[in-house]
Amino acid sequence: MFFNFLLCVALSMLEVESMAIEGSVLTRYDPCGLGVLQFDKVTAAEWRGVVYFELYPHLTEVEIDIQFERQVELYGSSQNSTMSVRDDWHRFILRPKGALPKQYFFLLRLADNSTQVPTVANFKLNNVMLCNDAIKAAQTIDSLNVTTNPKEVYKQVCGRRALEHAELTSVRTQALAGDWPWHVALLKKNPNSDVTRYECGGSIISSTAVLTAGHCVSRGDILIEARLVVIVAGVNNHTDYNQIGRQALVARDIVLHPGYTDPLATSDLAIIKVHKFKYTAFVQPVCLWGPVYSKEDLYGKQATVVGFGYTETNQPSDVLRSAYTMIQNDTTCLSYSPKVYKNLLNEFSFCAGYGPNSGINPRNGDSGGGLVLGVLQSDHKISYILRGVLSKCGVSVGHTECDPQHYVVYTDVAPHYTWLYHHSGLKYRSNIL
Numbered sequence: 001m002f003f004n005f006l007l008c009v010a011l012s013m014l015e016v017e018s019m020a021i022e023g024s025v026l027t028r029y030d031p032c033g034l035g036v037l038q039f040d041k042v043t044a045a046e047w048r049g050v051v052y053f054e055l056y057p058h059l060t061e062v063e064i065d066i067q068f069e070r071q072v073e074l075y076g077s078s079q080n081s082t083m084s085v086r087d088d089w090h091r092f093i094l095r096p097k098g099a100l101p102k103q104y105f106f107l108l109r110l111a112d113n114s115t116q117v118p119t120v121a122n123f124k125l126n127n128v129m130l131c132n133d134a135i136k137a138a139q140t141i142d143s144l145n146v147t148t149n150p151k152e153v154y155k156q157v158c159g160r161r162a163l164e165h166a167e168l169t170s171v172r173t174q175a176l177a178g179d180w181p182w183h184v185a186l187l188k189k190n191p192n193s194d195v196t197r198y199e200c201g202g203s204i205i206s207s208t209a210v211l212t213a214g215h216c217v218s219r220g221d222i223l224i225e226a227r228l229v230v231i232v233a234g235v236n237n238h239t240d241y242n243q244i245g246r247q248a249l250v251a252r253d254i255v256l257h258p259g260y261t262d263p264l265a266t267s268d269l270a271i272i273k274v275h276k277f278k279y280t281a282f283v284q285p286v287c288l289w290g291p292v293y294s295k296e297d298l299y300g301k302q303a304t305v306v307g308f309g310y311t312e313t314n315q316p317s318d319v320l321r322s323a324y325t326m327i328q329n330d331t332t333c334l335s336y337s338p339k340v341y342k343n344l345l346n347e348f349s350f351c352a353g354y355g356p357n358s359g360i361n362p363r364n365g366d367s368g369g370g371l372v373l374g375v376l377q378s379d380h381k382i383s384y385i386l387r388g389v390l391s392k393c394g395v396s397v398g399h400t401e402c403d404p405q406h407y408v409v410y411t412d413v414a415p416h417y418t419w420l421y422h423h424s425g426l427k428y429r430s431n432i433l
């Protein structure tokens with residue numbers, strides 16, 4: 001009781017302004033952008049492979065057939081398995097014994113101990129080819145139909161990266177341009193001097209609309225003038241004018257959510273209209289969650305947040321960074337600080353973070369930036385779907401920056417799908433494959 005009381009008086013919420021990612025660097029390799037197979041770098045030369053069998057709940061027996069471009073040593077699987085080694089340590093056939101686990105792990109290193117990525121040449125699951133050169137070659141920006149200019153209503157692909165960005169991503173460290181092609185920087189112009197200042201993050205949801213937080217574009221009831229807002233897309237460093245993917249557009253209109261009120265996270269949303277993004281390998285839309293959703297299904301799910309902002313040492317950073325976070329049930333955050341979270345959490349918001357002791361929370365979020373979930377699609381690949389917009393973070397008394405020990409509150413975009421659809425010029429009902 002006493003402990004709770006202490007937290008109550010020692011914590012308040014702040015609209016999040018900037019982002020710091022704590023914890024060690026994680027480099028992840030997803031061959032062909034698949035959901036089922038990933039490699040995380042664990043030391044300079046060692047990688048941990050993960051096969052997510054939970055994505056295929058009806059499988060009972062599995063044969064994993066994986067071939068690497070280079071000679072590899074594969075060892076230490078998480079479950080007793082038979083392994084057959086072929087093609088001079090390039091190809092491995094693994095059969096886990098017994099009941100299939102949700103996730104199956106193994107370790108590997110390149111035989112020459114080099115620090116390069118263990119590039120996958122072929123990957124089959126139960127004899128179904130999921131990744132090879134032909135599949136990689138077909139995964140171009142053109143094949144995703146994002147660069148075409150539709151006259152008719154059609155199904156557009158969203159939440160995907162171009163292949164050159166799809167396979168290798170650094171998380172909890174600097175992102176490359178194109179890694180998160182929907183994330184933009186929102187800059188504000190000084191009305192008298194044309195000097196711009198970084199203000200917030202945002203997500204491209206259509207070629208003419210960016211979703212950000214309501215508090216990024218208003219103070220009290222006053223909405224900022226659209227002509228003073230500049231959206232910079234396609235970069236991993238918003239101060240670098242020379243990046244090849246850069247597109248900078250001045251806002252034409254700003255639509256604040258009618259339900260937005262400053263102290264709450266309920267409808268902390270605004271749509272910034274622009275004319276208009278050209279979809280490229282660096283600039284692409286994210287998918288929107290909805291109209292069908294359940295908040296309970298989110299609990300315990302890992303999600304990704306991306307932002308420009310601050311580094312671990314609280315230095316301003318121009319560079320895009322990303323981190324994983326964990327969506328928590330309301331009870332977890334409420335019991336951490338009833339006073340603070342009870343006003344913020346309801347059916348239109350959720351909280352996320354790894355908790356007080358993890359050391360890997362996004363510290364200061366990047367207001368207006370998105371929380372995305374990777375969702376497996378029928379082509380076995382992941383599409384990133386926007387579910388939250390960063391709204392509030394916890395601040396300890398006497399401080400002005402977000403405290404990494406506290407959970408962060410996000411506006412849930414799914415209940416607002418109809419409003420978003422209406423105002424963003426989406427031409428298709430569902431933008432998921």
Ligand SMILES: *[C@@H]1O[C@H](CO)[C@@H](O)[C@H](O)[C@H]1NC(C)=O
Nearest residue numbers: 077078079080081097098099
């Ligand atoms: C692996 O096999 C050994 C001996 O056959 C057994 O003792 C052990 O429990 C098994 N481990 C798993 C994870 O199934």
Ligand SMILES: *[C@@H]1O[C@H](CO)[C@@H](O)[C@H](O)[C@H]1NC(C)=O
Nearest residue numbers: 045073109110111112113114
């Ligand atoms: C690679 O590193 C492992 C573990 O450190 C070592 O056992 C092995 O001999 C090394 N191989 C080469 C080719 O250096």
Ligand SMILES: *[C@@H]1O[C@H](CO)[C@@H](O)[C@H](O)[C@H]1NC(C)=O
Nearest residue numbers: 142143144145155156157433
């Ligand atoms: C892109 O459009 C073409 C025809 O316009 C279609 O055949 C193809 O399936 C579309 N690709 C995707 C990924 O939807």
Ligand SMILES: *[C@@H]1O[C@H](CO)[C@@H](O)[C@H](O)[C@H]1NC(C)=O
Nearest residue numbers: 237238239240241242318319
């Ligand atoms: C970002 O770009 C600016 C302008 O080119 C440059 O001065 C700065 O060093 C860059 N930041 C990083 C971290 O690369």
Ligand SMILES: *[C@@H]1O[C@H](CO)[C@@H](O)[C@H](O)[C@H]1NC(C)=O
Nearest residue numbers: 299300328329330331332333
């Ligand atoms: C909320 O999540 C925590 C931690 O994951 C778990 O222990 C608890 O049972 C959950 N509570 C509810 C009501 O779901």
